[in-house]
Amino acid sequence: MMAINTVLSVMAYNYPTEKLSVYVSDDGGSDLTFYALLEASQFGKHWIPFSKKFNIEPRSPSAYFSTKSDPLVDNKVLSSIKKLYEEMEHRIETASKLGRIPEDIRIKYKGFSEWDSVSSPRDHQTILQVLIDRRNPSAVDIDGVPLPTLVYLAREKRPSHPHNFKAGAMNALIRVSSKISNGTIILNVDCDMSSNNSESVRDALCFFMDEKQGHEIAFVQYPQCFNNLTQNDIYGGALTVIQEMEFPGLDGFGGPLYIGTGCFHRRETLCGRKYSEEYKFEFVKSIDNRVQESITELDVQTKILADCTSEKGTEWGKEMGLKYGCPVEDVITGLAIQCRGWKSVYFNPTRTGFFGIAPITLAQTLVQHKRWSEGDFQIILSKYGPLSQGVGRIKLGLQMGYCSYCLWAPNCLATLYYSVIPPLFLLKGVSLFPRISSPWFLPFAYVVITEITYSLIEFLLSGGTFQSWWNEQRMWMYKRTTSYFFAFTDTCFKLLGYSDSAFEITAKVADQDVSQRYEKDIFEFGNSSPMFTILATLALLNLFSLVGGLNRIIKSRDINDLQSMFLQILLTGIVVILNLPLYWGLFFRKDNGRMPTSVTVKSSVLSLTACFLILY
Incomplete structure (x- = not known):
């Protein structure tokens, strides 16, 4: 439901639907996720026109229904749409608890047959389904307005091929989307980072299309904010000083880091294009060049782009797309883009652009910072670091800004x-x-x-x-003596050839007792x-x-x-x-x-x- 709310929140942007495509990367390859997305595509026919008609905020259904009653919305209409959402939520949660899709739904939609040949989440073919194709006359909402394109992707995974974690998933999405919609601008959001501002697309485009400096901008980074923080923020999840002081400061030296979510990119810069002054004359020439094929033909041709062998002999993961081999693929990719001459923008509007879910236990927080600090430390030791590749390519102030995070790990000593x-x-x-x-x-x-x-x-x-x-002072001490220490030692072992980096996922779901203790600012140890x-x-x-x-x-x-x-x-x-x-x-x-x-x-x-x- 967390992912579904994020999908619905971005589908409901105040932006022309014929120019909006939403792609969901399901790296778990679960038919339950596909089923939930299918349910969301049907509910979206009601939710999107409702959101735009009453101009509601936020446009994540879960977040909106948890707010106080909206006096501008007709109570009868609100009750009706809320009932539809609760029915959808009930069907999805029932299917999740039972661990299977309702038989009538499985028979009705041929897409579920893809899972008949799936061995496991780590061993399956590419599963690509265009759930909503705006070229289809029937792909309209209840008011007859075309819906945004909605695509489900579970890239191919085989035990014999490295899948490169989130970076591999992002690169597969970039290639697949280039065939289906080929949008000039790509928004990257994590499944738990729902949109909180329906104008975010337009706001970001103001930077890209600025007549004086727009041609220099590679990406627009929104802050990573969380709506589940307690009053006293016991785990320091807000990262207040970084969001409010440090990132705005980096804006004056060429722009902030790319932090992996809530970020609008130029497609070409993600694909390795170097900056040139002439680019400002080329932006207006970027159009949708996709061939008007049938959905079946499009699926067949596009699936190949998400296969394990699609990157063989290419520069994907090196000079194209997100870089491989680093736990913080986002930061090293953003640095590489800036070293190619591009700038970035940090935009923190009055109305927060995106809201996510912060870790609510001490263990989750420490694991998250272990991955961050380990990845950042590996960057400074690599040939792509701010003190190696960055010399002469980015400003000294930006180099120092990167170093303040890249040196988190050795700070443990x-x-x-x-x-x-x-x-x-x-x-x-x-x-x-x-x-x-x-x-x-x-x-x-x-x-x-x-x-x-x-x-x-x-x-x-x-x-x-x-x-x-x-x-926060307590958490800095805890992180430095544990997260950073393990990050430092693991990196040293990796350099000596004794271990490999692992992408440790931060869990965002907890039981009710844990949530209640978190809301009371009580530390969670447990395990x-x-x-x-x-x-x-x-x-x-x-x-x-x-x-x-x-x-x-x-x-x-x-x-x-x-x-x-x-x-x-x-x-x-x-x-x-x-x-x-x-x-x-x-x-x-x-x-x-x-x-x-x-x-x-x-x-x-x-x-x-x-x-x-x-x-x-």
């Missing part, structure tokens, strides 16, 4: 050092910093105060709250994980060290000892305060979201062992 060494040496009574009375204390005090003050002011100016800022073991061990290590260190200082009654240990006490104390939700999950919570007992035992043993080793 400094954070781990400050999370382990100062507390252990506090426990042992060894000072690592100048005492308060020393002039050398001032530089340390300056750095601490300035960094905290600047970070807080920047966050508040970005629209955040103090509590959200504090939660055992090596990342949780690290977090718990560091938290307990700092707690034991702080208690032991303060106990020793109080017993000694030596003011000089307190002065020399002040910064270590401050640092360890801040870490302990940041970890309060973790201590609660380790020892006091009784619900299913508490820290697993196995993690509690392992982390306690590890932290106590470290304390005994430093003392004895």
